Amino acid sequence: MLTNYQTGTFFDEMMKQDGQPKRHYQWFYQLVNQFSERDLMNKHETAQLNFLRQGITFTVYNHTGGTERTMPFDFVPIIIPRHDWEKIEKGMKQRMTALNHFLDDVYDEQRIVEAGIIPRDLIENNPYYYKKQVSGLKVPLNNHIFLAGVDLIRDENGDYRVLEDNLRNPSGMSYVFQNRYVMRQVYPELFFQHSIETLEHQISELHRSVISHLPENADVTSSPTAVLLTPGIYNSAYYDHVFLAQQMGIELVEGRDLTVKDDVVYMKTIRGLKRVDIIYRRIDDDFLDPEAFRPDSALGVSGLLRAYKKGNVSILNGIGNGVADDKAMYVYVPDMIRFYLDEEPIIPNVETYFLSDPEKLDYVLENIDKLVIKNVGASGGYDMLIGPQSEESEREEFKRKIIEKPSQYIAQPTIKLSRAPAYQEGRFYPCHVDLRVFVMNGETTNVLPGGLSRVALKEGSLVVNSSQGGGGKDTWILSEGGDFHA
């Protein structure tokens, strides 16, 4: 099947340069070789249809309105040996601990600024820094990051690096479960020889994390009421919201379902008002409460912040997390790890240049064709230039934008992102991949085994975002001793 497959100069997840599979892919390779070409085509088709029929879609908006699309699914899984995974797991826990310390600190004493490690104006000028709204606030469990979705990549040596910490509203967890579900339905043969970490208890772990965030004034005699707050069916990640609410057995609410009376949050039910204790919100900070943030927000709930500040309701993730996960603050995360934990980062960052530094700016302008340029405030693959793959006109446009507002952009060397085989339209070819790892924090920290492997299905493309043609893969963590099979 993979006879003409070329790994090239990239690190390949599955194949060695000599055309043989790596050891942890041996069984998979043999099993796939037993499929006929027809089997592969049929299974591929069935898998895609499965997603469409179930309406597992995300919405893409353009000038003509929204279109529901499925995320293309690729059946070649990313298999991670136990040993590698353990390191990732440790690295994630370390990183989340440091970032949580940072959030606590930055809305309180700002010791890290006093110590001269992070420049004050980088914080003060950050559009996601909500000092006025939440500084000095005690949050339940002292935990700001209930759920993070950390994007990891591997470089040409196969070393994992963190590309982004998503600490606000990371989406995609439902896909992890659905990818596994469809995979088991359509490719059951592949599971016979592998012993992999199950996802079965992960939803109850998530639920436990949610309800452990009891607000200060919660009524401890009855079990807490938690809800998932969604912007509604037109949100691109609506399916994610439906899935998580349904699986956790909590109510899926919209802003108009909630009301605040005497600084207590209630939901409107057919039997009148019912008190809400914990809100897992999937609405951005600035839309949460028109009283405290954007007055034009129709998605939010008036008075929510007051209730939050009074300790009558918990809001997950915490308000103001955006200050810690933008592309400029990212550069300082290794320093945060050293400062708060006195440890060296287990999983390093990707090297990043600030363009507000004139020396770096000159370097970047001269070498723009070799670099990746990103807007510090953008996400989802928007407002981004990939130097080696760009047109002259695009480079000129970015140069103009950078010169106009250097602090708005950062630059990173183009990393030779690792690749893995993908099977689409009847053939295997190498595609760039990354991995979004989900970290849940409550009374304990739990890293979901595996995560969402995203794949840039357009040949040669480096953009894995689903809004830009990326797809998903199942991710297998081999269980104890799972890489050996007699």
Place this chain on the structure above:
Amino acid sequence: MLSRVADSLYWMSRNIERAENNARVLRVQLIHMLETSSQEVADRDWEEILEVCASASDYYNLYERLDRETLIQYLTISPFNTNSLMNCMNYTRENARSTREILPEGLWEVLNEFHLDQKDWQELPNTREHTQAYLDKVIKTSMTSQGVIESSMSRGTPYTMIKIGKWLERAEKTARILNVTCEKYKKEASASTSTNQYYYWLTALQFLNGYDAYIKEHPPTMESEKVLSFLIKEGRFPRSIRYCMEHVLEAVHKLEGGKVSHYSEDLFQMLELIEDEISRTNIEEMEMESLMEFLDHFQDRCMTLSRMFSETYYLIEPVRVN
């Protein structure tokens, strides 16, 4: 249960029921059309179809005259008619989508499949054959949905909301169809032959999917009193006004655990009043005139009831469709 969710379930149910009923009316009409000889009669028939399935005044705001093809288009896939089959099915899916976390997966899949296929329908040329197939698909989707609901939903509040929506929609549609039929009967009573009259009541029964059931009770006679009595008061026929209203009352009772509270008092009173009005009416002895008054009155009652129901359970506006 959230009021918004209850509201969405209620409207989901009403919309798919409306789509099914309208599709059946159209399906029957497309066949009858072939048997009608005079153009004049045919045009009048279409006028009535418009009255049953949508609002005539809305139609004439858009078009100057009643043209058959335009009307079929208007009733099936027109985006400008809020009650077109396509719009009803879209509302159904949008309402289902916003309550997905509490609906059976199978129900969502049935509705989603219709939606995915619907895109293809819109591209197809507007032929009789395609229209027929589309109507069949709407009816089948509605029936399959009901099958999923009956066979897999717990008999709790969500289920009850769905059923109440369905029964209210049915009762109203039955009243509407009978009203139009009575009107026609009255207008043409002097001029028309008994064949024509036979045909009116037969059509009404077919519109309401009641022909087979009626024929078993009343071998092939088509007397207006019998048909009217059957469609209004037959307690065993699931589209009769009485059947639907009795079931709404029963459902609300269940919702309230058999108790009448201060907030549900008005609703219960109204339901009991309606039931009383139906049972006191002796259909077989009524003049056409007073029958029509009765039906008009009942439709007003339905509107009041729907409003009261919404108020009692704080239901809000249905999901908007962009």
